[in-house]
Amino acid sequence: MNKFDHKHLLSMDPLSVEDITLILDTAESFKAISTREIKKVPTLRGKSVINFFYEPSTRTQTSFDVAAKRLSADTFSLSASTSSMVKGETLIDTARNLQAMKPDVIVLRHSSSGAPHMLAREVDASVINAGDGINEHPTQALLDLFTIREKKGRIEGLNIAILGDIAHSRVARSDIKGLLKMGADVTVSGPPTMMPVEMASMGVHVVHNTAEAIRDKDVVMLLRIQLEREGPVWAGFPSVREYATFFGLNRTLMEQAKKDVVLMHPGPMNRGVEITSEVADSPCSVILDQVTNGVAVRMAILYLLIGGAKSDKVD
Amino acid sequence: MTKWIKDGDIVDPVNGTVERGDLLVEKGKIAAIKPEGTLNDPGPDVTVIDAAGKLVIPGLVDMHVHLREPGHEYKETVITGARAAAAGGFTAVACMPNTDPPNDCRSVTEFILEQARKGGTARVFPVAAITRGQRGESLTDFGDLRAAGAVGVSDDGLPVVNGQVMRRALEYAHYHGLMVISHSEDLLLTGDGVMHEGEISTRIGLSGIPAASEDIIVYRDISLARLTRCPVHIAHVSTANSVELIRRAKEEGLPVTAETAPHYFSLDHRAVVGYDTRTKVKPPLRTPADVDAVKQGLKEGVIDAIATDHAPHSTLEKDVEFDRAAFGMIGLETALPLTLRLVDEGILTLVEAIGKLSTHGAEILNIPGGRLMAGGPADLAIVDPACEYVYEEADIVSKSKNSPFLGTPMKGRTQLTMVGGEIVWEQA
Numbered sequence: 001m002n003k004f005d006h007k008h009l010l011s012m013d014p015l016s017v018e019d020i021t022l023i024l025d026t027a028e029s030f031k032a033i034s035t036r037e038i039k040k041v042p043t044l045r046g047k048s049v050i051n052f053f054y055e056p057s058t059r060t061q062t063s064f065d066v067a068a069k070r071l072s073a074d075t076f077s078l079s080a081s082t083s084s085m086v087k088g089e090t091l092i093d094t095a096r097n098l099q100a101m102k103p104d105v106i107v108l109r110h111s112s113s114g115a116p117h118m119l120a121r122e123v124d125a126s127v128i129n130a131g132d133g134i135n136e137h138p139t140q141a142l143l144d145l146f147t148i149r150e151k152k153g154r155i156e157g158l159n160i161a162i163l164g165d166i167a168h169s170r171v172a173r174s175d176i177k178g179l180l181k182m183g184a185d186v187t188v189s190g191p192p193t194m195m196p197v198e199m200a201s202m203g204v205h206v207v208h209n210t211a212e213a214i215r216d217k218d219v220v221m222l223l224r225i226q227l228e229r230e231g232p233v234w235a236g237f238p239s240v241r242e243y244a245t246f247f248g249l250n251r252t253l254m255e256q257a258k259k260d261v262v263l264m265h266p267g268p269m270n271r272g273v274e275i276t277s278e279v280a281d282s283p284c285s286v287i288l289d290q291v292t293n294g295v296a297v298r299m300a301i302l303y304l305l306i307g308g309a310k311s312d313k314v315d
Numbered sequence: 316m317t318k319w320i321k322d323g324d325i326v327d328p329v330n331g332t333v334e335r336g337d338l339l340v341e342k343g344k345i346a347a348i349k350p351e352g353t354l355n356d357p358g359p360d361v362t363v364i365d366a367a368g369k370l371v372i373p374g375l376v377d378m379h380v381h382l383r384e385p386g387h388e389y390k391e392t393v394i395t396g397a398r399a400a401a402a403g404g405f406t407a408v409a410c411m412p413n414t415d416p417p418n419d420c421r422s423v424t425e426f427i428l429e430q431a432r433k434g435g436t437a438r439v440f441p442v443a444a445i446t447r448g449q450r451g452e453s454l455t456d457f458g459d460l461r462a463a464g465a466v467g468v469s470d471d472g473l474p475v476v477n478g479q480v481m482r483r484a485l486e487y488a489h490y491h492g493l494m495v496i497s498h499s500e501d502l503l504l505t506g507d508g509v510m511h512e513g514e515i516s517t518r519i520g521l522s523g524i525p526a527a528s529e530d531i532i533v534y535r536d537i538s539l540a541r542l543t544r545c546p547v548h549i550a551h552v553s554t555a556n557s558v559e560l561i562r563r564a565k566e567e568g569l570p571v572t573a574e575t576a577p578h579y580f581s582l583d584h585r586a587v588v589g590y591d592t593r594t595k596v597k598p599p600l601r602t603p604a605d606v607d608a609v610k611q612g613l614k615e616g617v618i619d620a621i622a623t624d625h626a627p628h629s630t631l632e633k634d635v636e637f638d639r640a641a642f643g644m645i646g647l648e649t650a651l652p653l654t655l656r657l658v659d660e661g662i663l664t665l666v667e668a669i670g671k672l673s674t675h676g677a678e679i680l681n682i683p684g685g686r687l688m689a690g691g692p693a694d695l696a697i698v699d700p701a702c703e704y705v706y707e708e709a710d711i712v713s714k715s716k717n718s719p720f721l722g723t724p725m726k727g728r729t730q731l732t733m734v735g736g737e738i739v740w741e742q743a
């Protein structure tokens with residue numbers, strides 16, 4: 001029995017501090033499995049997990065797949081191009097068809113904000129949001145929290161900066177919600193064109209200057225700049241060169257942060273744009289630890305959602 | 316057959332009175348309106364309609380609906396839309412031209428009127444397109460359209476992007492006695508926005524439509540009214556700034572009128588949390604401060620009329636991801652109870668509320684109806700103001716069910732609707 005009383009993981013909003021701590025503690029116990037010679041436990045034997053990735057993803061999809069398999073669950077993958085959605089099937093119809101195959105979990109990545117919420121209303125399976133539009137990416141936030149706690153020993157009281165395209169980042173939204181719940185002090189920074197309106201209402205400090213943003217920070221989290229957006233006025237930056245010059249992170253700027261600063265990036269990284277290679281490969285970077293921890297955190301989430309005895313979960 | 320509507324509280328927005336009395340209907344017209352106890356017994360050969368404890372109101376006039384025909388009959392038709400109107404107490408509706416094909420020529424206008432005649436419920440007044448194909452380029456034949464029965468012009472659903480085209484539309488429409496109805500939206504500023512841009516859109520990760528997207532075109536069209544001295548009517552006002560701009564235009568004496576829709580004074584952007592596509596509408600649900608400004612605008616008379624912007628969509632357009640869903644919500648059957656809330660809140664008097672739902676819209680479009688007077692057409696409704704109910708999908712008469720008010724407690728319900736002396740709707 002676990003004390004995790006949620007059917008789905010759609011957003012960081014409904015999670016309490018206790019829920020998050022339970023996920024991180026559970027992930028810690030699972031992390032060791034990935035270092036064993038036999039990287040598999042029978043915990044979720046007989047359970048099935050559908051990875052439904054409507055948008056392309058390498059890291060997240062693989063991470064979920066590995067996590068489920070290490071717990072002995074059966075996994076099935078579906079992408080937009082292999083699903084009937086290319087034939088014009090609606091998300092609701094696809095959802096009902098998937099449900100008819102009686103999965104225990106559906107992991108959904110989708111380009112529309114709120115799509116997992118819609119799916120969750122249609123199916124009996126637990127739904128995990130693996131990134132929806134520009135809204136949230138809660139498992140990324142949880143692995144970020146795990147990594148911070150692992151490196152710093154705590155989250156509460158840390159000063160953390162998040163840099164980049166805040167407006168279009170689902171990672172930023174989930175990270176902000178999680179970090180604030182856990183008692184961190186959060187500053188967001190990016191060009192004004194990449195900052196949503198009334199950002200401060202979320203409880204963060206808003207600045208635009210990178211040096212100012214990272215001054216005396218314990219953790220600096222970068223977001224990926226969507227290069228494919230370069231050019232059009234709604235993209236928020238005139239050119240990659242301009243962005244790299246005025247908002248990219250380099251070694252000189254990093255000196256503003258605390259000596260023991262930890263640098264994070266959810267990937268995929270654009271070297272030479274939001275980050276120089278020198279910084280990306282420096283000892284303060286924990287980018288690959290994030291990937292490793294991602295598997296453990298997703299194992300914990302799968303376990304807490306569908307492992308053990310089921311109580312009457314409402315969410 | 317004479318009908319005797321007995322002992323009702325007769326609401327007269329023209330004279331600003333609510334008085335108990337009797338109303339006689341003969342040959343499709345109101346034969347007499349008499350204060351309580353003054354009507355001579357009309358004899359046994361009459362149908363008595365007991366209206367004791369009920370309101371007798373002018374048939375409501377909705378100057379802004381979408382009936383979807385021709386082209387999108389699976390969402391609504393002229394006939395089903397007119398029936399939904401009657402169920403909501405409306406006896407006249409003005410339907411917007413964004414059909415397929417759009418109502419940009421005489422044959423489409425005539426087709427709509429022909430369908431309306433078959434329906435035989437609420438009267439239907441077509442609003443024709445300002446530009447051919449609603450492409451925003453060249454003007455339609457306003458004179459010919461007016462002769463065919465169009466009562467106004469609008470490219471509703473889309474703005475007239477080109478200021479020069481809008482200027483010429485105001486000038487030319489005024490010559491033909493047609494009101495120009497402005498869908499005020501800067502499409503480029505709207506971009507890929509799907510809800511109001513503000514605290515909520517930031518928190519729930521949906522692209523925003525800024526209030527400025529509306530304000531800018533309201534300002535432009537008021538400026539064009541000043542330039543041309545020709546009337547313009549601003550549709551579906553939703554922002555505090557638009558209300559302020561219209562207030563100043565009226566103080567200046569410009570020929571500017573405005574409408575808002577019930578959802579802009581009943582809901583705000585917090586309703587979108589949860590991604591319910593029934594809350595997706597254009598202009599979007601705004602902030603509580605905007606809602607207050609719209610209410611204040613109604614109270615002060617800055618906003619002349621309440622129109623529903625009844626926009627039927629089927630599950631095909633609504634049971635999809637939020638950013639892919641169509642904008643719009645139905646409104647004909649909830650407008651009256653939602654507006655009566657403003658009376659309970661002390662924002663409007665009963666007479667003002669009914670006036671905004673009937674008389675003012677009819678005056679702006681210069682169409683008949685919207686008043687109760689002896690010798691006038693017997694277009695009226697009987698309303699039980701105390702009737703409390705929860706609005707459910709089974710109640711909906713419209714072909715589409717896309718209302719954000721499903722499950723909401725309502726107070727005030729249309730009991731009977733009469734058009735030209737014929738009962739076209741009775742609440743079971």
